[in-house]
Amino acid sequence: MNHPHSLEGRVAIVTGAARGIGLAIADDFIKAGAKHVICADILKEELACISGPGLSTVELDVCEEKAWQALVEKTLAEHGVIDILANNAGILSFGLIEDIKPDDFRRLMDVNVTGTFLGMQAVIPHMKAAGKGVIVNTSSASAMMPSNFVSAYAASKFAVRGLSRAAALELGPHGVRVNTVHPGGVNTPMTNPGNAPQEDIDKGFGFVPMQRGCQPEEIARGVTYLASDASSYCNGTELVIDGGMTTGVYFPGLPGSPM
Template sequence: MQRLQNKIAIITGGARGMGARTSRLFIEEGATLVIADVLEEEGQALADELGPRASFQRLDVSDEANWQRLVDDTLARHGRIDVLVNNAAVLTFGAIGALPRETFERVLAVNLTGTFLGISAVTPIMCRQGAGSIVNISSVDGLRGVNALAAYAASKWGIRGLTKVAALELGLHGVRVNSVHPGGVDTLMSNPGGAPRESLADQYRMVPLQRIGAPEEIARATLFLASDEASYCNGSELAVDGGMSAGFYYEGLPGSPTAPVSWDANHEQGDQRHG
């Protein structure tokens, strides 16, 4: 079954990482796809590889005129826009007291303002169509706080809130807006050194599933929300994080990575306390 058959889709940041894997999956599922990115060589090469249903257009998501050009061109070529995936993002590290304002504002410009501009650009089109799906890629860091990521976390929390507002307003017109919240994912952003996936396990030992995520796992979640299979999902937030956002461990107590419970045939539950 091709879940995006006859759908016209745009993926921002679609040339690399999670975006590229999502681009591949959308083509496999029957979509006609516009890959939008600032990475011109990589984006065009991917579009060429994916075949005649894929095209590339340069897009700086923080530039409103860029968005208008993308939307106008897509409508001229295809007549409609069914799916928008707001995936483009940048990541910077730095303690709050040492983070330059320019850096903070640049992260928000790409991650949050870029998402806002994307929603704004397709809203009139999708509302006139009476149908559409917008999937905003937030982060597990849009569900919690994390040190050294003030700008990134603020932008991803903002995407989460923006998704809720858009779901309320656009849902009245048959347009669904949802967010995906990836945890650590094996891409250039999270694994810039290109270390083998299995060697990263120790860095993710406090994740319940004990590993880093794969780009295709995020792509499949995005596909679900983009497709008609999620026809009653609106304003939802889908965490694809191995359980990272479920809570935290008290190290040393039973059931934590440092004190795992054995479930062999001789297991007996102990240390029961009543208060």
């Protein structure tokens, strides 16, 4: 195992793991030496394509409390421990506030926020009893600096951010760490359903200091760090991986600006 952040012998659950950032997280966990990674998602066809040493899959609707309870019970029965929960499942929507349908808003909040809440709630009793454990929740750069046309998504990710910080306060005294990762624009099937070439995607990131979009693997490495003992004093930490997107704004045409 040659990885800067060891997860040697750990058992992890990763949601939204059928593709994109979640799949990259599961893959990086295995590279870091994880004993077993359960890839949980609602996407059956994509899950069926996942295989490899230390990997297993389970169909999971993160909005269903009983499904979470069943997953945790099964994992404990088979492995005896849950060391890591990476709450990554989420959906994205676009629209002006006045145009968003209430049902669509509720669905987005249900998946992005309630799904995260239920996952945490399901693993917390075990982690508290064990006196250890790590939860990494995927928020967003939109929870640090919102943008127009993604108001519902930003609201959901602000909620994940707040929930995670509160959980860090509650669980820290029990040896359980809760942190968040905040990706910028990442090239995934969710954000790039038309599978546009990376160079075309990068053209839309002229306002980002790094002058490009992000790859799922770059987010995954940050999650692995937060899940590992290398971050043993990180609790309530918000790891922003956005190429400098939320650092500030450029004045186009002035020295120092690429725009």
